[in-house]
Amino acid sequence: MSFPIFFIHPPKCGGSTVISFFDLNKGNDRFVNFVWDQDGWESCRAKLLETQVGGGHLPYGIHRVIKHPVNYCTILRDPLARQISHYLYAANGKNGEVTRGVSVSMPEALAQQGVLSLDEWVSESLGGRNLFVQMLSGEPAVNEASLAVAQINLREQISTVGVCEEMSEFLLRLCGSTGMKLPFYFETNRTNGAPKGHAQVSEAARQKFIEDNSLDYALFRDANRIVEDHANETGSVFSNALELVRLIQAEINQLDNPHVYSSSVFGFDGSFLARVHDVIRRFDLAPINAYLEFAQNRQRPPADLFDGFVDTVRDGAVYGWAVNLSEPERQVPLEVRVGTQIVATGLSGDPRPDVASAGYPSSRSGFSIALPGGMPDGFRVTIANSTESLHNAGTWRQGWHCE
Structure with a gap:
């Protein structure tokens, strides 16, 4: 490609x-x-x-x-x-x-x-x-x-x-x-x-x-x-x-x-x-x-490149969207981390027509990740196995963004 x-x-x-x-x-x-x-x-x-x-x-x-x-x-x-x-x-x-x-x-x-x-x-x-x-x-x-x-x-x-x-x-x-x-x-x-x-x-x-x-x-x-x-x-x-x-x-x-x-x-x-x-x-x-x-x-495959945004945290879950720009049809694996510890995982794939309307190459980029009860304050949402990051990714506490 x-x-x-x-x-x-x-x-x-x-x-x-x-x-x-x-x-x-x-x-x-x-x-x-x-x-x-x-x-x-x-x-x-x-x-x-x-x-x-x-x-x-x-x-x-x-x-x-x-x-x-x-x-x-x-x-x-x-x-x-x-x-x-x-x-x-x-x-x-x-x-x-x-x-x-x-x-x-x-x-x-x-x-x-x-x-x-x-x-x-x-x-x-x-x-x-x-x-x-x-x-x-x-x-x-x-x-x-x-x-x-x-x-x-x-x-x-x-x-x-x-x-x-x-x-x-x-x-x-x-x-x-x-x-x-x-x-x-x-x-x-x-x-x-x-x-x-x-x-x-x-x-x-x-x-x-x-x-x-x-x-x-x-x-x-x-x-x-x-x-x-x-x-x-x-x-x-x-x-x-x-x-x-x-x-x-x-x-x-x-x-x-x-x-x-x-x-x-x-x-x-x-x-x-x-x-x-x-x-x-x-x-x-x-x-x-x-x-x-x-x-x-011997050319290696092109690196995956991402974009995305964490919208909000409410009712015990974190919501946002993420797109793999290199392969838009693929779901994006996501991790919720407190420090280096992974406390929850999820995938993109929920309908987000607003993201597609903004010019991104996927209409199913949304995600919602349930957060475990009793989780320590302060967490970040990251893309698994990647240095790429989401906008507004953290640090979050339950219901509000503190960074």
Whole structure:
């Protein structure tokens, strides 16, 4: 079963370059940048269902917003390198885009004015503290619990994860999980005039940043392990393909690239895309195609994605609705928990025409779960065997919601 691809794009992690990969594979301007407009997300949703590729600086959970399953992918970067890159990008006016009306935050404006130093930016994590955990968990609070959710999402819910430092490896694996054929890119939105390597950061600022972003470092290590595990599991069929990808990519990198300092938001030049395709056509892609066939044959089923809501608790039962967006005809298994203890279970399946009228793909999504007598105060309703959660899920007491 094929779902639209949604790219979770952490800022300053090579995401604009990843978008060039989508344009090479799907055609110019087919990637949908998710931006809230006067119609909310409706315009982006409609375009995504048409083009099948999109993404943005949005956390895990867009499937609940658009009421449709997606195939998630994402790319991470060394957290300190990302933070430094964000500062340098802000300091140079976002490659001139600020003069074209691109919005900036207060710290970004101060960096551009030269009022805020790199050390101050890094020591306060002004480009986002534990941003990876926040984005990949989709949880409002960032803590050890949301790190655990992000780690599970990374392994089970996000079909392809990569690291910016190994872009070709990520794109080859992304082709293997999506059915696209060309694991190539051209660099875009590099910070104009930025020094190579890490800019100078004091040891005190560096250590404070590492301590403050320990959760992101844990998640970044997990991402690297996923990359390494895949390479070990797939052996020579992957390494041979990757060797050819890097050879072809080196040729692409020799082209005069008009987009190296420009954002993908403004689109790519069609004639340049054609020149990149001309380079690719000069090579026999047999090793790449062999890996893609291998990867498709071992592809795991898409993860179940859910949405739902706990409406109320009354007369000794909890009521609400839950939908498996990936397989709407399946009932959703639910658990009522007090702490880690399961005190009651149930299934969706009751008629809820109001949920279907709201655009969800099931009219039998309702549930009512009887609560045991003498149950301790304070409980949550969870989806069994899933990190996915219901809105308004808890903590509940008999008859009222206290969170």
